[in-house]
Amino acid sequence: MTKINYDYLLIMPAILWIAIFLIFPFFYVIINSFIYKNNVTLNNYITVFQTPRFYSSLYRTFLWTIGNVIFQLGLGLGLAILLNQNFKGVSAVRSLMLIPWLSSNVIVALQWKWIFHGTCGIATKLLMDLGITSSPISFFAPNVALLSCIIVNVWRWTPFTALVFLAGLQVIPQHLYESALIDGASVFQRFLKITLPLLKPIIAVWALITFIRTFNGFEIVWILTGGGPGEATLLLPIHMYTTTFLLGRFNEGSAISVLMTLMSTIFMILYVRMAQRSEQ
């Protein structure tokens, strides 16, 4: 007598939802990217690869992503160590770290757009008052616009990164540090030999998540500069958005979207391979 396994019912809604609203659309977009004027053809991909803007935005996206990952991980780790100390009000401070993460991308971008404002902004005034510059500087000039965007994005994500690393730090057994201290290890040695290796799995995973998230990031840069003066901050997701929704070229946009997802997937696979190999 076969008993019906009702457990499958539990995961059915999730599977259905993901199938209809994730799997199916992805297949649809892949098929669509091969269609041009009702014929099945590689035309869209050819057009995409022939647009110089595709390559320039890809290059810029790499710059943007790598800059973000380095700063977020580095500053995040430092912040995590700071938060791991025992001082008065430490749990309140830890809770406060969630605020930038809780704020919508729109709010963060608008806040910083206002702070970086060329004539009425506080940032340029503070810099002048502190004597760092003598004339108002433009944070969105072509050669610094991308850096300004990176600053904003790092500001938004570093605290959350710090919390993730903090969780990892708190699991490290105290006695490891104590025995190292007895052996006469310095602060740096303790950090390098105990903290880093034990944190490595978390840092590795979070680096991947940050990389993928930043690579596909759209909202902050879009609201801050809309692609920047000229093409200074035109990232790949922005190129995809303008092609699909502002120029109305849906099939070409599908091709770009497929390529973006493909690239993200390849990064993931390469990364996991690399991580597995290093474990051996």
Place this chain on the structure above:
Amino acid sequence: MSGEKPKGKISSSLIVAVVVIIVLLAALVYYATLPPKVEVVPTTVAIPTTIVTTAVPSTTVITIPTTVTTVAVTPMTPTPEKKEIIFWHCETPPLRVQRVEAVIRSFEREYPWIKIKQVPIGWDAIYSKLDEAIKTGTQPDVIQTIPALALYLYHAEQLLEVDDLVKEIDGKYHYAKEQLKMHYWDGHYWSVPTEAITLFLSYRENYIKEYAGYDRPPKTWDELLDMVKKCTRDIDGDGKIDIWGINVPITRSLATDEWFWQQLAVNNGEVFLDTQVVLDSPQAVEALKFYLELRKYCPPGSENWGWAEQNLAFASGKIAFNFNFGGALATIAEYGELAKYVKGCPVPIPKGGRRVALSFGYGMGILKKAEERGTVDAVKTFIRYIMDPANYGYWLNRQPGLFLPITEEGEKSPSFWADPVVMKFRPIVELCINETREHAGLWGFMGKETSKMVYLIESTHYLAEAVAKAATGEMTPEQAIKWAAEQFRLEMLKH
């Protein structure tokens, strides 16, 4: 792990959070269901002779008195069939949406069997939204057009010709001839001209007098450049530059397309002439070089600025000159003291250049969809309503000072001149109306025939991109112009 886990007790702070949400919800529902505040304007509108200096309140809703009407409805006719019109337009600023709503409500009071639903869509999105609408069969009945948009719809075979209505309105109110041109091609009128917006140069009288030593506005490029240079300076002696000469945009947007085309046009250049792309010319390179010269005297951060920031900078006295459509006048009016010195003049021209003022002829395009839905007559009734000089002013003043009358009778509309902002800047508005009548020009309409592909300028922004490329140093002005011309030619081949 499990020892640390909270045991399922719902903390009191959680309850507070839920209560706060409920209170917020209640407040929202209350606000959303509040009836709009309505102010009634007296039925006879006298034109005051003193200039009012109060700022335009942003929450005023003006109702149009219903006794001023020229349409007679005979009591013997049976109630006409109820019609619902979907009306798309691209004026999304809340003030304009609000005032369009006021005009619509007055219209609906007079014609209760017609309901109009306005759908404001931003200029940036209109082309793709139209694409989608055409694909899904959800087009509107009537859409407010500028010539490029009308051409685009004409290509997509969505428009009905409107010769009869245009001739009727011309007979009653007499259109300005230059404006009619912008709605006519292939032997027919494809949109009903309703108004125009025209570019001019606004400046601060006190700045050019004090800092540049001029008693009058600039007439030539050399004079403009000289004044702009002299007005970029430190005025409070702290060693930092406080005011700048001008701002000209370089973002990939309509603002840049327009501002640059204006310089191109006065320098005898054009993008499309008849059926050809004629952008790559020495005149275009000269115009771009002049534009880049002006960029040297623009405020920091302005690489990112569009109309809004630019208008704010001018209104708050940070820049001395600003090319403008009259849309900025309402903002300028809010700055009381500073607004006193704002004056306007025609666009300066180079040696050997021509007097042209960029002017967009707004019109109403009736789509074939209206024929399908049987709403054509209702739409025409609405158009007649707003062109009537009794109502024309209210329609034009959804953004006071920006939308200009283009009919002889319409210029006399009392409701137009009664608006506080129009009154405050009367000389500027009169200048604009004059430029509209005598020197109006628009891309694609400067040649013998209409360049029907001219909507490409607005949908692709290659012109703006060329300016940006030259401004950021990615290309030289010559290369940038050549690049844009090539891109336009490629696009033309695709269609």
Place this chain on the structure above:
Amino acid sequence: MKIANLFKIVIIYFLVILTLVILIFPYYWVFISSFKSTIEIATEEPRLIPRTFTLKHYEDLFGLTYKFHHYALNSLIVSIPVTIISIFISTLAAYGLARGRIKGKRAFSNAVLLSYLTEPSMLVVPLFFIILLFGLYNNLLGLILTYPIITIPFCIWMLREFFVSIPIEIEEAALVDGANRLHVLTKIVLPLAAPGIFTAGIWSFVTAWNEYILALAFIAGLENWTLPLGLASYVAVYDIDWGLVSAACFLYGLPALIVFAPLTKYFVKGLTLGAVKR
């Protein structure tokens, strides 16, 4: 020894204060800008302590011109159903993955984790086609149906950790007593996992409340704009009033902060659980 310790404490406090200043300053700046008059903002030097004080920006926000309440209502109309759907689907699936006898449980768990990596901008084009296919363009329902895709992976992941950490003996005891699985779920497990479910719900709400790019692509006219779209539009095409934008930012961010504040401790704990499981 004591001096070294004192030095360390001073450095720590200094760094903490520096961090807090960097973190909080933008919010402070936006907060006071929302009370400055437009004239002060545009014409005078930016000051840390405002010279003028006005509530005009907040009044304007709720007026007919900027319709903040209208957009907020739209955002609520989207966020609340999305939260309910997310909680419902995630709780069931998470419990199934934690306790159910399902073939390929691990594979599915990993797949769920992988879908957490998807960013909305990856999804915008695929989902757009679905929206068009179902005729949901410019319809808030379209958002309600597509947002759960973003929220469900994380919720399933987090709730699974919660369920797994509930001692299985409690459930087994109930099963032995003759209760069926559903009973066990609703009467016993859910109350124990309530904090986790609340957290998942609030997180879903905040995610839906903050989402921008999907709404940007799927909604056309002003009528159906959600708050992020409305907010972005205040940095408008023709007119900019930074005081008003500041006020809007402040009001928009406030509900998310208030709603999330009591949960920060749980959330940080949840991260701990998740991080360790790796």
